[in-house]
Amino acid sequence: MKKSEYKVHIVGAGISGLIAAQVLEKSGYHPVIIESEDSCGGRVKTDQIGGYAIDHGFQVLLTSYPAAKQYLDFNRLALQEFLPGATIFEDGKQKIIGDPLRDLSLLWPTITANIGSFSDKRKILKLNQILKKTTIHEIFEEREQTTVSFLEDFGFSNKIIHQFFKPFFTGIFLEENLQTSSRMFKFVYKMFGDGNAAIPKLGIGEITNQLVSALDHTSFIYNTRVEKVAEGTILTTEGKEIESHFTIIATEPSFVIPNLKNQQITWKSCDTLYFETKDRVIHKPLIGLIPHKETLINNICYPTVLQPNTISGKELLSVTVVRSHNLSETELIAKVTAELAEHCSIQVDRFIKRYDISHALPDITNLQYEMLPSETRLTPTIFIAGDQQLNGSLNAAMISGERAAMGVIDALENGIVIEELTSDSI
Template sequence: MLEPSHHADVIIVGAGVAGLSAALQLTGAGVSTLVVEAAPDVGGRMATEQIDGFRLDRIGQLLSTSYPELRRTPGLDTLELRPFSPGVLVHNEGRLQRSWEPRSSLRLGPRTGRSARGALTAARALASAPRVRSRRSCPPLGGALDQARLGAAFARLAATPLDRLLARPEQASLDALLSRGLPSRTVETFLRPLLSALLCDPSLTTSSRCADLALRGYARGRLSVPAGGAQTLPRLLASALPPGTIRTGVKAVDISTTSVRTAGHGELTCRGVVLATGARQAAELLPGLRMPDFHPLTVLHHTAPHSPLAEPALILDADGSGPIAHTAVLSEVDPSRAPAGRPLITSVVLGPPPPESEVRAQLARLYGTSTASWDLLAVHHDPEAVPTMPAPHDVRRPVRLLAGLYVCGDHRDTSTVQGALFSGRRAAHAVLHDFGLAPVAAEEATPVAA
């Protein structure tokens, strides 16, 4: 298949999770593939910085154990997901309250073992283990009737087939929530802060279909983070590729259907090119490609003399008492992210970096303790962290631009890790179709980008 003058059958520009997912599909089908990445390491925005024994993620996007691509993508069978406690803690009216907990989360369980059998064993162990309680008693959020209504709504959503969900009328997610008969207090004190965390969209202008996908994933799984930091996931993908497939430090400056011209490394020739960069870089290499707007994120990492919450819980701020949207003692969720005896508190702001005094004051309210002795480890800000998904939003934007030229990334599906992985799979399948080859596994008929 590979002609002598070609460097590879397919060149993939970008070694984020979308590009790596595409590369795994192509190499699995016997197509020689070269991945070029301008940065010195793989992963793109899923980067983890190491400081003083701490592992600090640069963006604070949450994963769900219900993401199908985490189970379907080659190389991720050994991925360990560290789940948060079922449900979330909501800071409402000046106190922490425990939200409704997905009943299906223990049944589905996270994939934490080295095989499907290991994952099932881990899920059973999690289901039978006693729940870790926080140091303070957290009353339930809302009354019994509110809890019952919310549980019924989530149960219906979890059982709704994807094709039916995606056929619903589309509008802004906040408008959709308010039109479905749920009490406004449930929307404002739970669903709005939850979706703000899942979609990184505090105004909830995101398409209601994308919001339904996010809530469906929440109802069917557990919020989680990769063990060892976000970069663990792309590094697992990279390690599953044949040696020599990835070349870092190679910046593409021009692409066509048969070549990639680089800065300082000459021209690389091929039979097809997959553009798997971020949305802005993709638009720069392909003028005319639509570039979305973005949700900015700021991630702040602190450490303290003692853990302010002895529970692996995600805390949402429904009071809007400060710039932080959600926070967690991440070392309680994943102990490998911090040295022994030094807790890691990670907080996410859906916007630019705020004054440290405002952050400390809000964290003191959320955790109910003084933050005067806390140390700030790092502040990571990304003005283009998450592509927006306003209505109308196509969760299956075309990945084949023309024969020999393809594009993938979270800006082509949903703005999640699931969406990025799935778009890489779709792009690879389009390449294989044009090459007259069959993919290793048939592509599903309906989008699974939750």
């Protein structure tokens, strides 16, 4: 049987599924991706609304991600980079803190900012240097503890933890108390130190578009939800059975594998709201943080400080809310608008769009960086992928998709015997 004749299906057209398809194609297979929505990308999408590129939630690409460097063409993405720092809204003022070793313009603002102590700032530089010398694999072999306990053990003061680390990493980990594994903190911190946070010129969805454009022999079945995956078959919610020699589940497997129902993953959620304003109060390419316990807003960003502004005289503002709430959309917009005025002196002209992202990040422990292709195998013909298998990052999504595809290839090319794989079944 020719490689292209094997029926290899991928459930889910997110980043993991797209990478899996690319790896399979390069080995001569012609996979089929089944996607419940009408387009690819999962959480990595961009809408075009009123001339603005609006991402499904505020997201950045860390250019030092090893898998991203392997699978993405950064030049084609036309990445727009943030400065290595943040602006903090406190006491009616903006205070900038950043890495002056990477951008000298941040030296004086960081020295004069009343954010933490001088000792804290020395410790930040020390942590940067330690992590530069530490490999990713060493990080993921270290003992796990919470991020906040690691910061305290390292000697950071409560002041800088609450003013900088908590609001900054709350926006990344999507949880307020920094209970996320110290492995993830060190990994992300190292990635920030080794590269840049960036957004493609036309939005984060360009990552998805580039991965899709690289596929020449992959078929897509859209608007089709999978109910169950079993050996040799895929059942859709409409009752259609699809014959499949091998299946990669690039979504949460507990939804489609009956005996995994008790292993369902808990997901972290967030809200991202977009507004239009007449001008911007952050004039450098920096993320804005609001380190106040009582506010809903965690961080803000002007994508138009990076992207071309297509609306003359107007600015696009994204606002991320991590804290849980029971507000209606109208109440949420009113509360966020009031907080923007109070803490940031921002007057919004109009509300554009809200993204209520219930499955933003997997809430997992015992975080890993790598996995063997064999570790993605659930049954002889069913494999699993997705960032939830490793550490909840774009990098992890790519690695897990690659490993699952390698697992299928290894099974097909190294002697696995499946009786139903005959030419008569094609």
